[in-house]
Amino acid sequence: MLSKTKFLLPLVAGAMLLQSCNNKANDEFHTRPDGLSYKIYEMNEDGEYENKGEVAADDSTGAKIGQVVTLNMSYKNADDSLLFNSRDQKFPIMIPVMEPSFKGSLEDALTMLSAGDSAVFKINADSLFAKTFGQPMPPFIKPGSHLTFFVKAEKVQSREEAIADQQKMMEEQMKEAQAHAENQIKVDDEKIQAYIKEQNLQNVQKTSSGVYYAVTEAGNGPQASAGDQVSVHYKLSFLDGKEVESSRDNPMSGGEPFKFTLGQGQVIKGWDEGISQLKEGSKAILLIPSPLAYGDQDRGTQMPANSILRFDVELLDVNK
Known part of the structure; x- marks a missing residue:
């Protein structure tokens, strides 16, 4: 916030902020x-x-x-x-x-x-x-x-006073975000449980933070863990069945699997946690509550705020 690029602000739509001002005498430029x-x-x-x-x-x-x-x-x-x-x-x-x-x-x-x-x-x-x-x-x-x-x-x-205020605002923002996430994950958990029952998903397990996963085909390779380079094919959809994207159909990557380093924050938290439950060669369903995905960020019609995500994944490679 206090960097030299102080005016480089995102161009986004919104409502006017200035309150109506009194128009008495000399209301002119x-x-x-x-x-x-x-x-x-x-x-x-x-x-x-x-x-x-x-x-x-x-x-x-x-x-x-x-x-x-x-x-x-x-x-x-x-x-x-x-x-x-x-x-x-x-x-x-x-x-x-x-x-x-x-x-x-x-x-x-x-x-x-x-x-x-x-x-x-x-x-x-x-x-x-x-x-x-x-x-x-x-x-x-x-x-x-x-x-x-x-x-x-x-x-x-002064700059020192502003930095102190900035720190306070960030702490307040983090507390608000944490409180929202704790409440939202309870709401999402009920929806995920209802979805599991409705879809008759079998052998579903839940991580301590709230990611549900069901291994549909067990792999025989090494267990994925933090720091591993992994290669994953995936299909992303919402609980209503609407498909959002698929790695195999992605023209930007030529249909190649998605590669990343596990446990380094390069992907959403639900992926870091869900993929780490799998062995190389496994196919699985990941059901990720919104606080462990994109949270309350509204990313347009393709990704509304508080979206619960389903990923059908195949862990192709685990490079230790």
Whole structure:
């Protein structure tokens, strides 16, 4: 979060974050000599946001270079299409204030913010992508246009204070994720047990963490264990029978088996654990609860959040 690639944000869809601001008096954009257009709102005594108006050139109340601004932010292109919204994630983002990459840059915009301010900035898209993002401008951004940023500054801190806050946020996020996973795995376990009964699967066993597996054809080779290089053919499907993908039908790999090092976190946890129950030459069914697969990550229609996965696998090779 505090790296130099501070503005390289994913282009994802979402809802606008900036709350409706009070439109009393002078609710208009102001433009600095460097070309940066802005509207900055501060909260008044009545708890309403008001446009601060034009900021004096010698105003030094905003964030300083070397400090870190914790904020929520979204931005849109000239066609009013939303490109990014930080509220799609659970925590605000932290951006170090650095030397401007060009005049009228996003770095310049940050130096106009104090903790609690909301703002709207218009920044030249050509310069932003070339000098700040360091990327070619995508086709949905018009040359010569502006990107409009909607920002709510939560905190302005020293780097040390921001790192401490970041650590706290990460700990909170881990606790929330763990609590969700513990609850979700119970829900998934009931569904898997019902599926096993419905499908009349035989000789099903369960690992301590919750992966169900049924060996349909026992192999005679060595037992797979952490650190082994393994080669696996698989078919992935959901419990409703919908097939998602198959290694044998994958044009990207030419139908070759999938190879990886077991127990190194190169695959989902359910695979590391499930494959380690098998011997070389085995065929098996793995039923993996969502916390041991892709969790609550929504990967589109192909992989909705909290998906329980079935893998029909064949462990072809175990290289010790």
